Amino acid sequence: EPEVTQTPSHQVTQMGQEVILRCVPISNHLYFYWYRQILGQKVEFLVSFYNNEISEKSEIFDDQFSVERPDGSNFTLKIRSTKLEDSAMYFCASSGGQNNEQFFGPGTRLTVL
């Protein structure tokens, strides 16, 4: 069964460093998303991406964040200068259509020291 994959599973970084989180969405999906979940809190939408551009973003997704689809299979989230409060699980998701359910990857646990 097709699934969303994410790497790395755990990333530890120093405050102020740049990190890139990687995702491989389900191959025939067209819509891609990033979410985060701070420990013990709810899943929060960050950004959606379609047709090689951001279609919607939340207030969390400020200038420190960027997304890219560098090739036909990968979808990345970059945090330019990490802060302590960026520590969270980051989930990638994809869907086959705008009205379809989203399928989530296993997540990357980001720890900022």
Add this chain to the structure above:
Amino acid sequence: EDQVTQSPEALRLQEGESSSLNCSYTVSGLRGLFWYRQDPGKGPEFLFTLYSAGEEKEKERLKATLTKKESFLHITAPKPEDSATYLCAVPNSGGYQKVTFGTGTKLQVIP
């Protein structure tokens, strides 16, 4: 602003003891409602999509129902492996690009 509220926050059941989880939503122009299951340290696992009031979907011991203001996830004769956090989510008023999640109900099924 779109809101999703789930209750109870936590639920402890004996194996075989049926119950229901609630998801109340406030969104103008509901375009669907999603139920997910999340195990600790894992990503949400899709369960159901409901589109209109009166709709029901079933999967094994789970049945999801939808009214104009809320959705219920009924768990019949649960087993310990049903222990997880169950999340409800709705696409925002403008479409499916942004999805708002509830805080979830943490279910524990005791053997």
